[in-house]
Amino acid sequence: xxxxxxxxxxxxxxxxxxxxxxxxxxxxxxxxxxxxxxxxxxxxxxxxxxxxxxxxxxxxxxxxxxxxxxxxxxxxxxxxxxxxxxxxxxxxxxxxxxxxxxxxxxxxxxxxxxx
Amino acid sequence: xxxxxxxxxxxxxxxxxxxxxxxxxxxxxxxxxxxxxxxxxxxxxxxxxxxxxxxxxxxxxxxxxxxxxxxxxxxxxxxxxxxxxxxxxxxxxxxxxxxxxxxxxxxxxxxxxxx
Amino acid sequence: xxxxxxxxxxxxxxxxxxxxxxxxxxxxxxxxxxxxxxxxxxxxxxxxxxxxxxxxxxxxxxxxxxxxxxxxxxxxxxxxxxxxxxxxxxxxxxxxxxxxxxxxxxxxxxxxxxx
Numbered sequence: 001x002x003x004x005x006x007x008x009x010x011x012x013x014x015x016x017x018x019x020x021x022x023x024x025x026x027x028x029x030x031x032x033x034x035x036x037x038x039x040x041x042x043x044x045x046x047x048x049x050x051x052x053x054x055x056x057x058x059x060x061x062x063x064x065x066x067x068x069x070x071x072x073x074x075x076x077x078x079x080x081x082x083x084x085x086x087x088x089x090x091x092x093x094x095x096x097x098x099x100x101x102x103x104x105x106x107x108x109x110x111x112x113x114x115x
Numbered sequence: 116x117x118x119x120x121x122x123x124x125x126x127x128x129x130x131x132x133x134x135x136x137x138x139x140x141x142x143x144x145x146x147x148x149x150x151x152x153x154x155x156x157x158x159x160x161x162x163x164x165x166x167x168x169x170x171x172x173x174x175x176x177x178x179x180x181x182x183x184x185x186x187x188x189x190x191x192x193x194x195x196x197x198x199x200x201x202x203x204x205x206x207x208x209x210x211x212x213x214x215x216x217x218x219x220x221x222x223x224x225x226x227x228x229x230x
Numbered sequence: 231x232x233x234x235x236x237x238x239x240x241x242x243x244x245x246x247x248x249x250x251x252x253x254x255x256x257x258x259x260x261x262x263x264x265x266x267x268x269x270x271x272x273x274x275x276x277x278x279x280x281x282x283x284x285x286x287x288x289x290x291x292x293x294x295x296x297x298x299x300x301x302x303x304x305x306x307x308x309x310x311x312x313x314x315x316x317x318x319x320x321x322x323x324x325x326x327x328x329x330x331x332x333x334x335x336x337x338x339x340x341x342x343x344x345x
Contacts, residue, residue, distance in 0.1 A: 004218045011248065011345060018126065018158055022214045025191050029212045043248055043345070076255050097259040099252045099343055103234045106341035111221035113214055114229045114344045115126060115158070119333045133241065133273055137329045140306050144327040226336035228329055229344045230241060230273070 003034040007105040009114045011043035013053065019115045020060045023069060032068045038105060039064075042074035042098030049073065049092070050083045058089055065091035074098025118149040122220040124229045126158035128168065134230045135175045138184060147183045153220060154179075157189035157213030164188065164207070165198045173204055180206035189213025233264040237335040239344045241273035243283065249345045250290045253299060262298045268335060269294075272304035272328030279303065279322070280313050288319055295321035304328025 004026070010019050019039065026037065048056045061071055072093045078085065085094055095101040106112055119141070125134050134154065141152065163171045176186055187208045193200065200209055210216040221227055234256070240249050249269065256267065278286045291301055302323045308315065315324055325331040336342055 004215070004222075006214075006218045009343070021158075025212050026214045026218075029215050043251075097255050099236075099256045100234070100259050102343050103236045103256075103341040107234075107339075109222075111218040112227055112342055113124070113217050119330070119337075121329075121333045136273075140327050141329045141333075144330050224337075226333040227342055228239070228332055 001029065001031040004030050004111070005036045005105075005109055006111040006113060007038045007040055007102060009102055009112065010039065010041050010045040013044050013047050015045065015115055016048060016055075016057050020057060020064065022113070022115050023064050027064070027067050027069070035068070036110070037069045038110070039069060039071045040074070040095070040098055040101055040105075041072070042077045044077075044081075046073045046077045046083060047081055049078070049088050050081060051087050061089060062091060072098075072101060074101075116144070116146040119145050119226070120151045120220075120224055121226040121228060122153045122155055122217060124217055124227065125154065125156050125160040128159050128162050130160065130230055131163060131170075131172050135172060135179065137228070137230050138179050142179070142182050142184070150183070151225070152184045153225070154184060154186045155189070155210070155213055155216055155220075156187070157192045159192075159196075161188045161192045161198060162196055164193070164203050165196060166202050176204060177206060187213075187216060189216075231259070231261040234260050234341070235266045235335075235339055236341040236343060237268045237270055237332060239332055239342065240269065240271050240275040243274050243277050245275065245345055246278060246285075246287050250287060250294065252343070252345050253294050257294070257297050257299070265298070266340070267299045268340070269299060269301045270304070270325070270328055270331055270335070271302070272307045274307075274311075276303045276307045276313065277311055279308070279318050280311060281317050291319060292321060302328075302331060304331075
């Protein structure tokens with residue numbers, strides 16, 4: 001199977017189910033070990049990590065992480081919603097500026113998809 | 116006029132009018148015969164092909180197809196909505212995994228636009 | 231600090247606050263003088279320039295423009311909403327076909343972000 005490099009962008013809470021479905025379909029179709037698949041969450045989309053919002057998709061996020069998908073969240077967005085990094089699932093990475101990460105990935109040859 | 120390579124992504128039913136207007140404007144501004152313009156529909160956006168949803172934009176889709184625009188739909192999404200391929204307009208192509216097609220196009224130098 | 235090339239796409243009126251917040255965060259993180267940051271507004275997003283819609287974000291748009299961000303609007307979209315170019319803030323540029331500008335920027339190596 002083929003390798004891909006792609007960053008999925010999510011900035012709305014209610015797009016998580018669609019994004020996770022997209023990724024599950026993609027995982028089945030590519031060689032996940034040689035692929036680089038990144039989810040970049042910023043703005044309201046990070047609210048699922050505030051310890052109160054339901055559903056928080058924690059099982060689905062753990063599942064895609066175990067399939068070599070990186071889940072990254074924007075530190076500016078966490079700060080804006082007063083979410084402490086200590087509340088994040090251990091598989092989630094923090095990047096300082098989400099939009100800058102989106103640019104850097106594309107400059108490095110990643111495709112961009114906004115579900 | 117210039118040539119372009121672009122994939123338009125649609126995953127919401129109510130975005131079809133905007134997407135079709137975008138494409139009509141683009142067609143007037145480029146050399147359509149040397150351009151590669153693709154519409155990739157996945158998720159809920161494919162529901163217009165279920166034989167019941169109105170408007171189904173069939174005339175507009177036929178019109179852009181006759182202007183060398185390819186319209187592709189995600190097979191996973193069709194299956195998820197129980198839409199048989201036999202119901203699709205003859206101009207519409209099926210791709211197995213919509214998000215993979217979006218990645219492949221960008222890797223091949225296509226721009227990405229999400230109306 | 232690093233340089234970036236990016237085009238932000240907006241086609242919905244209510245996405246202006248999110249887009250402007252994204253850009254303010256980005257500006258703080260890059261060298262704005264050697265970067266090329268473009269906002270391309272088409273479809274309904276240009277309605278903030280009709281002289282009636284509030285908020286029209288005029289101060290925020292002037293502020294990012296003074297930080298070397300280009301704000302471009304689609305002429306087709308202005309015409310569709312009967313907005314005269316004379317009503318536009320002086321910092322705003324008009325491009326004939328918004329989606330074509332989005333393609334040209336990406337072909338020239340700009341990243342694409344749709345907040």
